[in-house]
Amino acid sequence: MSETSWGRVKYRTTNWKAYNAALKARGDLAHKVGLKVIAEGVETEQQRDLLKEMGCDYAQGYLYSRPIPAHEFQAMLEAHYRSLNSAVQE
Template structure:
């Protein structure tokens, strides 16, 4: 399940309890668009998250020597030190994929892998891959 930083900003007890219920049911929780909102490192301690999703605004201009490179690398290292896995959003080029992999990014999503497709088409791709 993906949640935004905004949801956690004013998280009431019922939000915290609901997230805990999901976790207890074995549902992993990802903080979406990390770094674009009110990024509070306290959220990473307070809430039991499984994944951080690096927003595509950091990935879009990811090239060697850019500020985005330093930010992506720092987010990945920090997340791993906190026991979280990292998903990079908006990966569109081989260079972005390679840089993120070099930083230890766990997962990536974006048009480099596939454009968005309907659920039925995705299911057909999965079925074909099993053959």
């Protein structure tokens, strides 16, 4: 997978329609050149839903998990994998 970062872009606006259009244009440009779009700092379901509507491919942030050490993340993935396996076997 190819990726790029434009860093954190801050917009100061009260025109949310224009702001959302600018974000969507960035995502569209990334997709046109074969890149995936990852949103950082997603904290609410409303943010997640809006980003999904805009074509965001992936997201990370407190909505999904607080930052955790690598060993905790590995344990979480292993537990999830075990639960998927047991569901398939039932």
